[in-house]
Amino acid sequence: MENLFFGLKYANEDTNASFKKLKEVLEGTAISVKLNSDGDSNYLLFNYDTYEVERKKSRGAGRKEVCSPLPLTRGEVAEMRKTMSESEILEQLGLSRSTYYRRLKKYGNDSSDLMF
Numbered sequence: 001m002e003n004l005f006f007g008l009k010y011a012n013e014d015t016n017a018s019f020k021k022l023k024e025v026l027e028g029t030a031i032s033v034k035l036n037s038d039g040d041s042n043y044l045l046f047n048y049d050t051y052e053v054e055r056k057k058s059r060g061a062g063r064k065e066v067c068s069p070l071p072l073t074r075g076e077v078a079e080m081r082k083t084m085s086e087s088e089i090l091e092q093l094g095l096s097r098s099t100y101y102r103r104l105k106k107y108g109n110d111s112s113d114l115m116f
Contacts (some may be wrong), residue, residue, distance in 0.1 A: 019044075074107050074113045 023033045030052035034045040070093070072080075080089050090100055 012094075028056075063094060074104075 019035055026033050031046055031048040036045055038042055
């Protein structure tokens, strides 16, 4: 998550209505906005996840990701690699060799994340 802070001064209640409209628009793009007061100053806090913003901006083109019938973590796949051949793992997961290695690369060494 990344944060952006902007100073904001407003003179009347019309600003509050404008803020609500801005908040609705930005939340549609995976950016959350919060109005905070700290003593005599008011400011906006913009909070966003870069991956989610990019995902919302894309048009959703391309082939959808293939899901394995068995949800497995990287640690579970590592255990399978000790007892099974690569061909057997690919057959059991229903993935191509390139997809298998792409996901190994994508999820790195974190053994708790679901990868298949």
